[in-house]
Amino acid sequence: MIQQIYAVTAMNLRSIPSRLGTSAVIVIGIAGVVGVMVALLAMGAGFQATLASTGEDDRAIVMRSGSLDELSSVVIREHAAILAEAPGVASNSAGEPLAIGELFMLTNVAKHDAVEPNNVVVRGTTPQVLNLRHEARLVEGRMFQPGVREVVVGIGAQRQFSGLQIGDLVEVREGAWPIVGVFETGGDVHESEIWVDREALVTASRRSAWNSVTVQLEDAASFTTFKDAITSDPRLKLQVQREPDYYASRSEAMGQMITGLGYTVAVIMGIGALFGALNTMYAAVATRTVEIATLRALGFGSVPVVISVLLEALVLALLGALIGGALAYLFFNGYSVSTLNFQTFSQVAFAFRVSGALLVQGMIVACLIGLVGGLFPAVRAARMPVADALRAS
């Protein structure tokens, strides 16, 4: 049986070169489906990864109770001082609590080769931020000085927007501020932001309250202690979230939309490719009517015939998946773009991520199309009456 399958399959595969045109229909059809699907899903995955990788389990972000994001939250300074003293908050070597109240605003910056404004985040913080967000480090220039109108820009923002080099001026509030440094945070969402000194921003924007407070906890387990202390304090109307939970939740709407688009397009295109695959395999079987009938006359069973046709379809489908996946990887992996995340109303720079898991998904879709596309022609080939088929020549 195995031998029969091997013999028929080998014969089929060897004859592919003589049917290059029709065989290519399956390969190219499936390459198109897999390529488009993987590219779109890689876009959704890259976007979600950028937000989901932001923050640490042992840090918490505190906002006004009911606020969906930092932009719409207000935490007055007195409350920020109270929560910094709460149990569970870590201290630095000088014994000061590691908690920073931050301003979160937007300013207009144009993309490269464009003039239209984009909502870029201006985060008013302190130079201490490098101790709090220890993943952040300066890669060029220096930190802004306390109280001075100076800017450090995230490397992601620098790549996507024009005029964000050291020495350039960027409009923050009450005019343009000079850029003195560039920072990176390991590819998370903060790299799309620009950071300034909060006291300088308070004066320039005439705002007195913070938008959020980010605190370093003693360890990940102290989150509950800290959260309970804040939520049970009658003076405070604040909500506490673990940093990764908060940032991940801000990618849901957009991530789901892109992923949904990816799957919808893949399903519709997949159906189109399936019809193509059916056509090819029917043609493949038709041109080999005599060979198949001869084998059957020699005593080959119908199962090997069915399996051999299925295998042929699978091989072609996998070849298509490889080509489509490779094209998606070559053209899109690491391709960085910036879009408006409508859950935070601000620009997020992110890179497409063509992961192994996505490529495997592409392979699975290809195999499904190949299997269904091969099944009906295979059954027809096996059912053909031997005598009629031989006479067909």
Next chain:
Amino acid sequence: MKYLPLVWAALWRRKPRTILTMLSVVVAFLLYGLLTAVNAAFNTGVELSGADRLVTTGKYSITQVLPYGYWQQVKNMDGVEQVTFASWFGGYYQEEFNFFPQFPVDPQSYFDVYSELTIDEDQLRAFVTTRTGAVVSKTLADRYGWSLGDRIPITAGIWPLADGSNSWEFDLVGIFDTRDPAARSQHEYMLMQHEYFDEARQFGQGTVGWFISQIRDPEQAGQIAQAIDAQFANSPNETRSDTEKAFNQSFLKQMGDIGLIIQSILGAVFFTLLFLTGNTMMQSVRERIGELAVLKTIGFSGGSLLMIVLAEALLLTLMAALIGLGLAAFLLPGLAENMPGFSGLALDLEAWITALLLALLLALIVGLPPALRAQRLSIVDALSEHA
């Protein structure tokens, strides 16, 4: 035309193959229809925006608030006909994913400036006089099953009530619509009274989000915008004014290259399809060499054979394109209902014409090589080979 039966018969010579090919073309045009409609919905905001309206926001970001007092100052500017304003409420109904915008506005001037909105006179009067009144677009009322008199709870994302609570409630006193159904996705929101909002909120009193001015002469839009910004330059609240079209356009640009991504998908789909259909056409002609030779023998000219094969390709792609687009047109209303912000989802005339031209092009590309082969057919060779 008299060859139509012949073309028709040739097309259905191998039914399963023709049907399968046709179905893949149908699928491609279905995808074309859906994606074009989505793309168009993104762009309607730019196309339908009034050329005679200016939007004035904070200089650094639309999220900066501006003093309420600017309203009178903008109204007094030369060339400005009437002015209204709106703020971003940023709340949600029941859960965060039920998203639609809510704007506290001055009811009368809002409907004056946005003249493309239609609302019953009595309902507008009720909106003006009811402190906790709200009006919603027809699309929203349909989606959430609201009717006049309903009390709609909105949870504040930004503005708590004076007591710190986030639970606002509004009385539905009116439902508005747009004159042009295509503009519906542009006006899918809830409006409430600014006066009530300003009194009831915990902080931020005396500020609004942005101003919308209707100007007398669209030609002067640039100058008036400059004049408005100059008026407030060097004040604590500087402004940035632009035409509504430019404003919507720049907002669209913020999304990144949605259009480009959609066009790339369509490009990939059509390339794939071209290959698929082209292959079937070649195969079909190859199988019929003998028959075509017979036709030539009984007096058909090379030119007629060329036309016959081309007509076959055209018939295939046109029928498939029409079915695919018809399917898309049939599915779109249902999709629009389930996609917040996409109420206008539909195929316009331009989309139909472009699709039919694409089908024509597709037929030419896939039909021409086999058609030329049929035209150049040598009777003797063909008949001896396929006898």
